[in-house]
Amino acid sequence: xxxxxxxxxxxxxxxxxxxxxxxxxxxxxxxxxxxxxxxxxxxxxxxxxxxxxxxxxxxxxxxxxxxxxxxxxxxxxxxxxxxxxxxxxxxxxxxxxxxxxxxxxxxxxxxxxxxxxxxxxxxxxxxxxxxxxxxxxxxxxxxxxxxxxxxxxxxxxxxxxxxxxxxxxxxxxxxxxxxxxxxxxxxxxxxxxxxxxxxxxxxxxxxxxxxxxxxxxxxxxx
Ligand SMILES: [Zn+2]
Numbered sequence: 001x002x003x004x005x006x007x008x009x010x011x012x013x014x015x016x017x018x019x020x021x022x023x024x025x026x027x028x029x030x031x032x033x034x035x036x037x038x039x040x041x042x043x044x045x046x047x048x049x050x051x052x053x054x055x056x057x058x059x060x061x062x063x064x065x066x067x068x069x070x071x072x073x074x075x076x077x078x079x080x081x082x083x084x085x086x087x088x089x090x091x092x093x094x095x096x097x098x099x100x101x102x103x104x105x106x107x108x109x110x111x112x113x114x115x116x117x118x119x120x121x122x123x124x125x126x127x128x129x130x131x132x133x134x135x136x137x138x139x140x141x142x143x144x145x146x147x148x149x150x151x152x153x154x155x156x157x158x159x160x161x162x163x164x165x166x167x168x169x170x171x172x173x174x175x176x177x178x179x180x181x182x183x184x185x186x187x188x189x190x191x192x193x194x195x196x197x198x199x200x201x202x203x204x205x206x207x208x209x210x211x212x213x214x215x216x217x218x219x220x221x222x
Contacts, residue, residue, distance in 0.1 A: 193206060
């Protein structure tokens with residue numbers, strides 16, 4: 001596990017050491033990864049910028065960083081050189097459906113992932129539409145966005161990053177994804193941000209958007 005952290009922090013360091021204009025983003029590659037042409041250069045820039053975030057723990061950033069940069073192997077590619085691995089998504093296979101598991105399927109398209117994404121969106125009343133590019137990379141910043149709007153986009157991106165780690169971790173541990181477990185994790189993380197970054201716009205917006213009470217209510221209702 002030591003090399004895991006080491007490798008990932010090096011991936012993230014690439015972006016610390018360069019200014020956004022120096023980053024050459026292979027948009028074709030990142031579009032192909034989610035089978036969608038609906039990815040802008042700005043979404044990718046914010047995706048990489050978020051991987052440097054101090055608001056959530058490095059383990060969240062590492063999971064996302066490794067998956068986005070193709071360091072996480074999914075069954076679709078594993079099956080090519082490991083005869084014991086089937087290329088299908090395990091969850092879908094158990095439901096009787098044969099779907100090749102690639103990055104996009106594992107972190108977005110799989111019905112169990114869609115379920116938790118919609119659960120979280122509805123619970124927190126997020127306005128950002130659930131699309132692969134929004135949830136996997138970053139929310140598009142509106143033109144001439146206000147500081148509040150930018151902070152809201154950052155919050156949404158962090159929430160999807162936490163969901164992505166939850167999804168990837170459940171997948172590697174072969175455990176069932178429970179939306180309530182994810183919501184308690186989200187609640188803890190959002191509370192930590194408000195504690196660690198008081199008097200900052202990000203905390204103001206978390207309070208304004210009632211994120212903690214919404215999660216709390218939802219968890220109490222079960
Ligand atoms: Zn699936």
